[in-house]
Amino acid sequence: MTESDIAAVRDVLKSDWLTQGPNIGTFEKKLAELTGAKYAVACSSGTAALHLAMLAMDLGHGDEIVTSPVTFLASANCARYVGAEVRFADINAATGLISIKALEKVLRSDKKKKIKVIVPVHLGGQPAALGEIQGLAEAHGALVVDDACHALGARYRYRGREYRIGASPHAVITAFSFHPVKHVAMGEGGALTTNSHEIAEKLRHFRSHGIQKDAFINDGMAFSPENTLNPWYYEMQELGYNYRLTDIQAALGVSQLKRLNYSLKKRHDLAEKYHRLLRERFPDGGVRPLEAAPGVYNAFHLFIVLIDFIKFGLNRAEVMNRLRSAGIGTQVHYIPVYLQPYYRRRYGYNPGAFPEADSYYEKALSLPMYPQLTFKDCQRVIDTLKKILENSH
Numbered sequence: 202m203t204e205s206d207i208a209a210v211r212d213v214l215k216s217d218w219l220t221q222g223p224n225i226g227t228f229e230k231k232l233a234e235l236t237g238a239k240y241a242v243a244c245s246s247g248t249a250a251l252h253l254a255m256l257a258m259d260l261g262h263g264d265e266i267v268t269s270p271v272t273f274l275a276s277a278n279c280a281r282y283v284g285a286e287v288r289f290a291d292i293n294a295a296t297g298l299i300s301i302k303a304l305e306k307v308l309r310s311d312k313k314k315k316i317k318v319i320v321p322v323h324l325g326g327q328p329a330a331l332g333e334i335q336g337l338a339e340a341h342g343a344l345v346v347d348d349a350c351h352a353l354g355a356r357y358r359y360r361g362r363e364y365r366i367g368a369s370p371h372a373v374i375t376a377f378s379f380h381p382v383k384h385v386a387m388g389e390g391g392a393l394t395t396n397s398h399e400i401a402e403k404l405r406h407f408r409s410h411g412i413q414k415d416a417f418i419n420d421g422m423a424f425s426p427e428n429t430l431n432p433w434y435y436e437m438q439e440l441g442y443n444y445r446l447t448d449i450q451a452a453l454g455v456s457q458l459k460r461l462n463y464s465l466k467k468r469h470d471l472a473e474k475y476h477r478l479l480r481e482r483f484p485d486g487g488v489r490p491l492e493a494a495p496g497v498y499n500a501f502h503l504f505i506v507l508i509d510f511i512k513f514g515l516n517r518a519e520v521m522n523r524l525r526s527a528g529i530g531t532q533v534h535y536i537p538v539y540l541q542p543y544y545r546r547r548y549g550y551n552p553g554a555f556p557e558a559d560s561y562y563e564k565a566l567s568l569p570m571y572p573q574l575t576f577k578d579c580q581r582v583i584d585t586l587k588k589i590l591e592n593s594h
């Protein structure tokens with residue numbers, strides 16, 4: 202948090218608004234500009250964003266979604282919130298992203314066309330193959346809602362053109378999170394972008410109790426006998442939620458969005474440094490970064506490496522603990538969602554159901570990645586990792 206972040210919050214605390222104030226609109230406008238989307242709708246978290254997206258898609262009982270097994274829980278849970286079922290399509294272990302072949306197979310098996318929405322996840326900030334995914338979705342009569350909670354600022358190429366995550370014609374709605382671990386940290390916070398006015402309006406209604414302040418159904422209650430609008434009147438036409446963002450959070454977001462480009466540039470420089478160090482220190486590929494698709498601009502929310510722990514004769518917990526003792530924090534993104542007791546119980550999954558996800562999970566480790574990191578830090582991370590891995594025998 203910079204001094205200007207703190208000042209932005211202090212200004213809100215001294216203003217007339219704590220929630221639904223002017224910073225919400227400013228934040229939405231800035232986010233729309235940054236992504237290139239026509240509309241941005243702020244909400245209380247990335248999870249709320251995904252839930253709102255499912256509501257706006259009119260998803261419910263009898264419907265299904267497909268997502269990646271390697272993601273945060275919310276990419277799958279959002280379907281369950283509206284009574285829909287979750288299917289997973291395996292990933293490609295080298296990239297961590299949903300496999301087009303696996304997705305095709307899942308769609309082909311859906312003879313009754315229950316799958317209505319595909320939720321690709323841009324793991325670590327690397328865009329999934331949205332162009333191809335949209336092609337498959339369209340042929341199946343499904344829609345794409347991308348989980349871009351890692352991917353603010355990411356771009357990808359498809360058939361010779363570049364697209365920005367959040368304004369892609371290959372997704373109907375894009376979901377973002379502004380949880381403290383994400384690029385923009387508001388405490389809690391989320392947003393959706395879309396190019397559809399109708400969908401943006403639906404998202405706004407569901408965000409705030411389904412309340413409508415124009416286009417009424419009960420006209421007799423809305424208007425006085427003189428045909429003027431009754432000043433107290435509001436109308437609930439759908440079952441919505443309180444998924445509003447506060448003005449305090451939005452002010453923090455507006456302030457931080459100003460640094461987004463700087464932060465993306467730093468993350469790219471750091472990733473390049475990591476790549477070089479890994480090639481030098483592990484020329485045999487014992488520790489290697491995730492593979493990148495050509496033409497992709499990764500937002501590098503995370504820097505994930507795949508480590509052949511078996512070959513090094515060490516388990517991941519030991520390596521993480523030793524790194525921690527050296528003052529280096531690492532994390533695992535993610536435990537495959539299908540292995541969570543809730544999903545195993547509901548769908549009867551056993552380990553091995555998604556072999557690429559399992560193989561990725563065995564090897565994945567997220568190294569430190571944030572704009573304040575220095576090249577020297579990267580070097581210390583890789584050197585310490587090398588020492589730990591190679592002194593194990």
Ligand SMILES: *Cc1c(COP(=O)(O)O)cnc(C)c1O
Pocket residue numbers: 246247248249272273275276322348350351378379380389390391
């Ligand atoms: C963080 C995250 C979410 C959920 O966002 P919250 O703001 O924590 O609710 C969903 N999907 C992915 C991939 C995430 O990383």
